[in-house]
Amino acid sequence: MANMNMIQALNSAMDIMLKRDPSVVLMGEDIGYFGGVFRATEGLQRKYGEHRVIDTPIAEGGIVATAIGMSVNGLRPVAEIQFADYIYPGFDQIVSELARIRYRSAGEFFAPVTIRTPCGGGIRGGQTHSQSPEGIFTHVSGIKVVMPSNPYDAKGLLITSIEDDDPVVFFEPKRLYNGPFDGDPTKPAVPWSSHPKGQVDEGYYKVPLGKADIVRAGTEVTILTYGTMVFVAAAAAAAMNVSAEIIDLRSLVPLDVDTLCSSVRKTGRCIVAHEATRFSGFGAELLSIVQEECFWDLEAPIQRVTGWDTPYPHAFEWEYFPGQARVAMALKTVMESA
Amino acid sequence: MRMNRHSRLHLPHPPARPGEAPDFSYVQLSPAGAVPRPDINARARDIESLSVDLVRVLDDDGNPVGPWHPHLDPAELQIGLRHMLLTRLFDDRMQRNQRAGKISFYIRSLGEEAVSVAQCMALRPGDMLFPSYRNQGLQIARGIALVDLMCQLLSNTRDMCKGRQLPVMYHSKAGNIFSISGNLATQFPQAVGWAMAAAIKGEDHLAASWIGEGSSAEADFHHALLFASVYQAPVILNVVNNQWAISTFQGYAGGEQRSFAARGPGYGIPGIRVDGNDFLAVYAVTQWAAERARTGAGPALIELVTYRGAAHSTSDDPARYRAKNDFEHWPLGDPILRLKQHLIGLGEWSEARHQALTAELEALVASSWKEAITFGTMSEGPRLNADLMFEDVFKEVPEHLQKQRALMRAERSRSPEARSEGT
Numbered sequence: 001m002a003n004m005n006m007i008q009a010l011n012s013a014m015d016i017m018l019k020r021d022p023s024v025v026l027m028g029e030d031i032g033y034f035g036g037v038f039r040a041t042e043g044l045q046r047k048y049g050e051h052r053v054i055d056t057p058i059a060e061g062g063i064v065a066t067a068i069g070m071s072v073n074g075l076r077p078v079a080e081i082q083f084a085d086y087i088y089p090g091f092d093q094i095v096s097e098l099a100r101i102r103y104r105s106a107g108e109f110f111a112p113v114t115i116r117t118p119c120g121g122g123i124r125g126g127q128t129h130s131q132s133p134e135g136i137f138t139h140v141s142g143i144k145v146v147m148p149s150n151p152y153d154a155k156g157l158l159i160t161s162i163e164d165d166d167p168v169v170f171f172e173p174k175r176l177y178n179g180p181f182d183g184d185p186t187k188p189a190v191p192w193s194s195h196p197k198g199q200v201d202e203g204y205y206k207v208p209l210g211k212a213d214i215v216r217a218g219t220e221v222t223i224l225t226y227g228t229m230v231f232v233a234a235a236a237a238a239a240m241n242v243s244a245e246i247i248d249l250r251s252l253v254p255l256d257v258d259t260l261c262s263s264v265r266k267t268g269r270c271i272v273a274h275e276a277t278r279f280s281g282f283g284a285e286l287l288s289i290v291q292e293e294c295f296w297d298l299e300a301p302i303q304r305v306t307g308w309d310t311p312y313p314h315a316f317e318w319e320y321f322p323g324q325a326r327v328a329m330a331l332k333t334v335m336e337s338a
Numbered sequence: 339m340r341m342n343r344h345s346r347l348h349l350p351h352p353p354a355r356p357g358e359a360p361d362f363s364y365v366q367l368s369p370a371g372a373v374p375r376p377d378i379n380a381r382a383r384d385i386e387s388l389s390v391d392l393v394r395v396l397d398d399d400g401n402p403v404g405p406w407h408p409h410l411d412p413a414e415l416q417i418g419l420r421h422m423l424l425t426r427l428f429d430d431r432m433q434r435n436q437r438a439g440k441i442s443f444y445i446r447s448l449g450e451e452a453v454s455v456a457q458c459m460a461l462r463p464g465d466m467l468f469p470s471y472r473n474q475g476l477q478i479a480r481g482i483a484l485v486d487l488m489c490q491l492l493s494n495t496r497d498m499c500k501g502r503q504l505p506v507m508y509h510s511k512a513g514n515i516f517s518i519s520g521n522l523a524t525q526f527p528q529a530v531g532w533a534m535a536a537a538i539k540g541e542d543h544l545a546a547s548w549i550g551e552g553s554s555a556e557a558d559f560h561h562a563l564l565f566a567s568v569y570q571a572p573v574i575l576n577v578v579n580n581q582w583a584i585s586t587f588q589g590y591a592g593g594e595q596r597s598f599a600a601r602g603p604g605y606g607i608p609g610i611r612v613d614g615n616d617f618l619a620v621y622a623v624t625q626w627a628a629e630r631a632r633t634g635a636g637p638a639l640i641e642l643v644t645y646r647g648a649a650h651s652t653s654d655d656p657a658r659y660r661a662k663n664d665f666e667h668w669p670l671g672d673p674i675l676r677l678k679q680h681l682i683g684l685g686e687w688s689e690a691r692h693q694a695l696t697a698e699l700e701a702l703v704a705s706s707w708k709e710a711i712t713f714g715t716m717s718e719g720p721r722l723n724a725d726l727m728f729e730d731v732f733k734e735v736p737e738h739l740q741k742q743r744a745l746m747r748a749e750r751s752r753s754p755e756a757r758s759e760g761t
Contacts, residue, residue, distance in 0.1 A: 029584070030585045034585035037584065049345075058553055058583055058591070061557050125504070128520025279738065314499075315721075316724050326749055329749060
């Protein structure tokens, strides 16, 4: 075991996969010689050569499309889109092509592409470096959608995603790259070395897709969340002395419905929390599933904690971000409902 | 899977990496004055050599030579020098302000000042500009007050974007400068659309847009050229080839095989390669393209060959990927020094006047900053009202956003209690 931040853990996952599987190639803007703008691929081109860690033109549509072509010809590309906010030029290739190649060719062709992309706010990135567009992708049939919240899971989930024969869009909450974050920007930064999930196995291991993690057991309310909001939700519940069961989904597609619903059946109360905008967000899907599966066990209406339905504003980052106060209001509402 | 050991994939390599001597032997130069200036009505297919050669007016001694010499009035040249110098001093000061934590982010245009300033001066105020994020010289040459630019950088109470955009993503409705996007190349085809509308309305205005050579890899670049060609739109499409897209050199945008200007002839659009650090050449080429567009002879693609003298942004460190002191070795020099040398040669400028101008503009930047911070900074008030976050998503604030605005207010007013309630 070694101390790793999330960047180091992701780097380790790619390092191991490049070594184990000669068909794995990395591609993306600035990822090769430079090692990526967040340093996720640092040192990998030197180690595996520029034919396996490939710098690309600034063309997200081209990156996704050529990754598809490579994958159809036997490679297993891991493409980096520098910011999730820049994924849209590749959207047609993801939605109309990547997600459907297996289906439309009756399983004869398939495209095992992993797309890694940093997402989320809290870094003063303004509207073009802060978005959480995961819900747009969960709405597309045929792609898996993953978002880790810590180094240990990030590494295991990325290895699983690369080995998966289906395409995966892998979102990395960049505010968590260097440490867990409880939503309070005035507190000093906490490094991953002080957190148990910053202890990462240096070798090969997998964390399965479709298996949620019960981060903290509780009895009074279930909080379904993922990414940055895992720590914000846990901190808010702790501050209010509420026995909340915090569930980190880890993968959104496939979704671990059993773990989610067993928890809600036990607690009878549920909050859904994500950083992304509210309207038609992934929270709406979670809410529907819980309502369908657990209606007779619910003691209060399900609450949603989300970003507001606006672009991410540079000057109002912390008024926008669903911090502890917003979780606390939802907790209060859900606990006070008879 | 068994993999062949010997990949046959070609991978472009920059001529020099850290620890190596800067090498610009790959840049194809033409002697100053050597490239002919065709008639503005020339057909694209008859002037393809313009996309390969390099239009230059100023020779190594600062003397203007050849058919592209625009014969500008010295007073005009002095204005150009002033705008370029102001752009650089503004950049330097804002860079320091970012390092001091006073603004969150900044992008300098060091070495590229002639591109924005000369091009803007060759256009008319009614022409619409669609800039990238490294064109602050356009804002300055269009006369946008420094205070207004600074208030945007500060996201303060006088910020034209009402706190919604990253620093440097300016706009000016009155100045006919479109809102800058953080997404790359998106403005290029939009400029074509604006120009198509001008043609539909029967107006004389044209549109101009700028992207980096790295961004020309995006599909939007090709959409722009295609639509401009099909409709012969009155638009000037500019590729600022500053050789670097963050860490990626121009070979990764396809510059190894063909010049960026040569994308034009492929679409039936004249492509012109110009020395982007030669104020006179940039002015002359832009004037040629503008006259052409305004008289209905169609669009033009200009490649401005220049060098990104500074880091990509305040988040970048070029020492990791390119040769040290490379800008000093750039064969096309420094645009400000070159115009200064030319003016001195004309007897219209001197070292003393240059020093006096520098001091005057530094004072202007300092006093503008002093004024700008009275409208608020990142750490000190006054602050913008957070309610503004919910405006302009739509023309009217819809019901669900009104509700969220009320929740946000409640959250802010109750925030301390909400946190301490359980403890």
